[in-house]
Amino acid sequence: MSWFKRVEKGIVTPTEEKKETPDGLWYKCPECKSVTNMTEHKKQLYTCAKCDHHDRINSAEYFEIIFDNNEFVELDPNLSSSDPLDFVDTKPYPQRIAATQRKTNLIDALRSAHGTMNGLPIVIACMDFNFIGGSMGSVVGEKIARAIDFAREKKYPFLMISKSGGARMMEAGFSLMQMAKTSAKLALLDAEKVPYISLLTDPTTGGVTASYAMLGDFNISEPGALIGFAGPRVIKETIGKELPKGFQSAEFVLEHGFLDFIVHRKDLKQQLTDLLTMLQGASTETTEKKQGAGSKKAAKAS
Helix, strand or coil: CCCCCEEEEEECCCCHHCCCCCCCCEEEEECCCCCEEHHHHHHHHCCCCCCCCCCCCCCCHHHHCCCCHHHHHEEECCCCCCCCCCCCCCCHHHHHHHHHHHHCCCCCCEEEEEEEEECCEEEEEEECCCHHCCCCHHHHHHHHHHHHHHHHHCCCCCCEEEEECCCCHHHHHHHHHHHHHHHHHHHHHHCCCEEEEEEEEEEEEEEHHHHHHHHCEEEECCCCCCCCCHHHHHHHHHHHCCCCCCCCCCHHHHHHHCCCCCCCHHHHHHHHHHHHHHHHHHHHHHHHHHHHHHHHHHHCCC
């Protein structure tokens, strides 16, 4: 029997023979409401072809965008959170961790890896927002610290991609300690003259903003990202005033001097490559000048 029936005013599919459209085939932009298929949306690196809205993506997508041929070696992939405070809210913390791990297929809210980017070696630590809001717990801090140590040892540039609601409340003080821990590690990286680039994506807030996210040699962002410490609602209620239009957007933060530049996701890999190439060239030139000055002093002394 035919799957349709002809009637006077068109073709009608019987209700019992209608099929549901599978989820995940189409993408609707939350900003301009334009609709495109997911295959095309992925080709656009999860940005809207009409209005350039940048969808939230996670470490798997960023690694694919930045690492050559999506080839990398993951660092400390099996670190998992414990429950130092025996924390219970609507469920015990270990149960929440286990459920989130099953749902996301992630171990915690950050992955770190090393590989090459247009032939340049690089270490990347990237946060995953779909793991308890990208919250910063002890595992996140430890993995960042270890990634920085690896970058120091190898003299590889370090890229931190932040996307977080802030510190993880289930770990309380242990979470807040990661702010000082990661900042101290970055000070050591700076002493070694190893470049650190901080990429702030939507959203970057709370203790993450107040620590490693704003400590880059270069602080950069994607367009439209929400960047701040406390949320706009909390700030408005605290100061009792209306906030400026676009408050805490990447563009507002750039205008007020807290970012170096904003980069479209399609240009991210090339702009990072150009920036690191420039830094390496400047470093080589400085070294050569120092060596030349040393040779002249030695010649005069002799």
